[in-house]
Amino acid sequence: xxxxxxxxxxxxxxxxxxxxxxxxxxxxxxxxxxxxxxxxxxxxxxxxxxxxxxxxxxxxxxxxxxxxxxxxxxxxxxxxxxxxxxxxxxxxxxxxxxxxxxxxxxxxxxxxxxxxxxxxxxxxxxxxxxxxxxxxxxxxxxxxxxxxxxxxxxxxxxxxxxxxxxxxxxxxxxxxxxxxxxxxxxxxxxxxxxxxxxxxxxxxxxxxxxxxxxxxxxxxxxxxxxxxxxxxxxxxxxxxxxxxxxxxxxxxxxxxxxxxxxxxxxxxxxxxxxxxxxxxxxxxxxxxxxxxxxxxxxxxxxxxxxxxxxxxxxxxxxxxxxxxxxxxxxxxxxxxxxxxxxxxxxxxxxxxxxxxxxxxxxxxxxxxxxxxxxxxxxxxxxxxx
Amino acid sequence: xxxxxxxxxxxxxxxxxxxxxxxxxxxxxxxxxxxxxxxxxxxxxxxxxxxxxxxxxxxxxxxxxxxxxxxxxxxxxxxxxxxxxxxxxxxxxxxxxxxxxxxxxxxxxxxxxxxxxxxxxxxxxxxxxxxxxxxxxxxxxxxxxxxxxxxxxxxxxxxxxxxxxxxxxxxxxxxxxxxxxxxxxxxxxxxxxxxxxxxxxxxxxxxxxxxxx
Numbered sequence: 001x002x003x004x005x006x007x008x009x010x011x012x013x014x015x016x017x018x019x020x021x022x023x024x025x026x027x028x029x030x031x032x033x034x035x036x037x038x039x040x041x042x043x044x045x046x047x048x049x050x051x052x053x054x055x056x057x058x059x060x061x062x063x064x065x066x067x068x069x070x071x072x073x074x075x076x077x078x079x080x081x082x083x084x085x086x087x088x089x090x091x092x093x094x095x096x097x098x099x100x101x102x103x104x105x106x107x108x109x110x111x112x113x114x115x116x117x118x119x120x121x122x123x124x125x126x127x128x129x130x131x132x133x134x135x136x137x138x139x140x141x142x143x144x145x146x147x148x149x150x151x152x153x154x155x156x157x158x159x160x161x162x163x164x165x166x167x168x169x170x171x172x173x174x175x176x177x178x179x180x181x182x183x184x185x186x187x188x189x190x191x192x193x194x195x196x197x198x199x200x201x202x203x204x205x206x207x208x209x210x211x212x213x214x215x216x217x218x219x220x221x222x223x224x225x226x227x228x229x230x231x232x233x234x235x236x237x238x239x240x241x242x243x244x245x246x247x248x249x250x251x252x253x254x255x256x257x258x259x260x261x262x263x264x265x266x267x268x269x270x271x272x273x274x275x276x277x278x279x280x281x282x283x284x285x286x287x288x289x290x291x292x293x294x295x296x297x298x299x300x301x302x303x304x305x306x307x308x309x310x311x312x313x314x315x316x317x318x319x320x321x322x323x324x325x326x327x328x329x330x331x332x333x334x335x336x337x338x339x340x341x342x343x344x345x346x347x348x349x350x351x352x353x354x355x356x357x358x359x360x361x362x363x364x365x366x367x368x369x370x371x372x373x374x375x376x377x378x379x380x381x382x383x384x385x
Numbered sequence: 386x387x388x389x390x391x392x393x394x395x396x397x398x399x400x401x402x403x404x405x406x407x408x409x410x411x412x413x414x415x416x417x418x419x420x421x422x423x424x425x426x427x428x429x430x431x432x433x434x435x436x437x438x439x440x441x442x443x444x445x446x447x448x449x450x451x452x453x454x455x456x457x458x459x460x461x462x463x464x465x466x467x468x469x470x471x472x473x474x475x476x477x478x479x480x481x482x483x484x485x486x487x488x489x490x491x492x493x494x495x496x497x498x499x500x501x502x503x504x505x506x507x508x509x510x511x512x513x514x515x516x517x518x519x520x521x522x523x524x525x526x527x528x529x530x531x532x533x534x535x536x537x538x539x540x541x542x543x544x545x546x547x548x549x550x551x552x553x554x555x556x557x558x559x560x561x562x563x564x565x566x567x568x569x570x571x572x573x574x575x576x577x578x579x580x581x582x583x584x585x586x587x588x589x590x591x592x593x594x595x596x597x598x
Contacts (some may be wrong), residue, residue, distance in 0.1 A: 069470060075471075079491075097470060097472025098472055116536075162540070166547065169586075
């Protein structure tokens with residue numbers, strides 16, 4: 001470790017932790033691909049300071065505790081200081097004590113519930129002020145104010161719903177039902193829920209169901225003949241990957257808020273989508289998690305180029321304030337919070353499994369994980385749509 | 386209030402708390418080292434403080450995770466043998482380091498010990514390592530639980546704010562009175578202010594109350 005400075009052609013070793021098996025693989029596999037694509041691009045362009053990036057990757061198999069054990073192995077046995085990974089909040093919280101105690105750096109490319117700011121994490125997915133607030137306003141204006149919450153039973157959905165409930169109530173809306181299903185839920189588990197929805201007739205179904213179960217929720221909804229034009233499922237987590245898994249016809253008409261959709265306009269995104277399809281096949285889509293996994297590697301490389309060390313203190317100082325022209329638009333790591341300033345968008349799934357962007361922020365929205373600068377009124381959401 | 390508390394509760398117990406050495410009594414300890422003169426001295430010293438100590442050797446693949454204090458011989462792969470992940474230790478850890486053979490700084494750091502005990506041992510060195518390990522381990526644990534509570538408080542403050550707004554609107558209470566109401570209810574019911582606030586918010590939600598209209 002100490003002679004890194006002299007061996008200037010030695011590769012930079014970085015950790016990668018995404019579940020490529022198990023119930024979370026439907027989305028984490030795409031995050032793995034986004035990470036890989038960026039690493040290959042960076043290496044093809046000559047690496048960082050003339051040195052290649054070499055990923056050391058493990059598959060935690062969708063088991064949260066395994067993330068902690070692999071993080072330990074990465075940092076202690078593989079002598080890796082920087083780790084890219086995690087989708088669920090449970091897996092992030094499993095890695096957190098390890099990177100905090102051993103002073104590593106975790107790059108977390110997933111939207112989450114906010115209310116955290118670790119000096120050992122760079123957060124590149126959306127915080128609630130970058131998606132929930134704008135989504136709530138749009139849904140209330142377009143469909144009505146009676147919401148039904150359905151989520152997977154773990155930290156993120158419960159915390160995210162706490163924020164959503166608060167925003168909704170502050171604007172005169174109400175929660176008419178709230179259900180949580182096991183992360184391993186099968187399609188049968190959603191039958192009583194869609195029946196309950198059919199009976200209560202909410203204006204909107206707000207879903208924080210993640211992973212494979214997403215497919216079962218949307219299919220159960222379609223099976224009982226509910227109409228997305230009148231009562232859509234709105235989500236922060238259903239991306240192009242989940243829509244492809246459930247079938248384009250099943251997903252059509254439902255709403256998602258995200259910083260990125262494959263369908264957004266712009267040359268940077270076109271190039272990104274083309275390179276992704278060339279590498280992983282023409283029938284796969286990019287999505288918000290691919291994009292975050294991809295741009296965070298480039299942000300990292302940009303900071304590493306200046307720091308020329310993987311030492312967490314030096315590298316993090318370089319990362320803060322760094323801007324990168326990402327497929328979603330220019331993004332910056334906010335020096336106050338270590339969270340990326342991201343774009344807010346709302347999309348509606350179309351017949352070809354892509355999202356038509358129906359609203360978008362004028363510029364990147366400052367990350368505010370503790371919702372300090374926001375009242376609870378959606379009128380203050382983001383920088384206006 | 387503070388003055389009263391600082392005064393001794395009774396003449397029988399002047400300090401009102403256990404001394405450090407009294408706190409050692411009945412703690413469990415595991416010593417992972419060959420049973421030579423040195424380890425015997427360590428075992429005797431711990432027993433002298435009325436700790437329940439046992440010695441284990443050869444070094445197991447996984448260090449036992451059920452003791453209050455673990456004394457463990459240094460080895461380069463010590464971190465891997467620990468049953469917990471770094472940052473989530475369940476026992477205070479003292480690493481025993483050899484007198485002359487070189488050790489690796491990274492390996493020692495990865496094991497995140499709370500204290501070290503260098504060979505050859507002396508009674509003073511044993512006591513020092515024990516004091517340091519217990520107090521550092523306890524302090525780290527208290528800081529972690531403090532952070533957990535702060536996180537929780539941060540979230541519950543938002544609930545209290547909403548309950549306050551509901552009370553101000555429905556009961557025409559001024560702000561300070563609304564806070565006072567929540568606090569009194571919490572004390573009467575022996576629950577937290579945030580639990581009372583959550584109950585207020587939930588019940589108004591059930592009744593379809595809308596604070597804006």
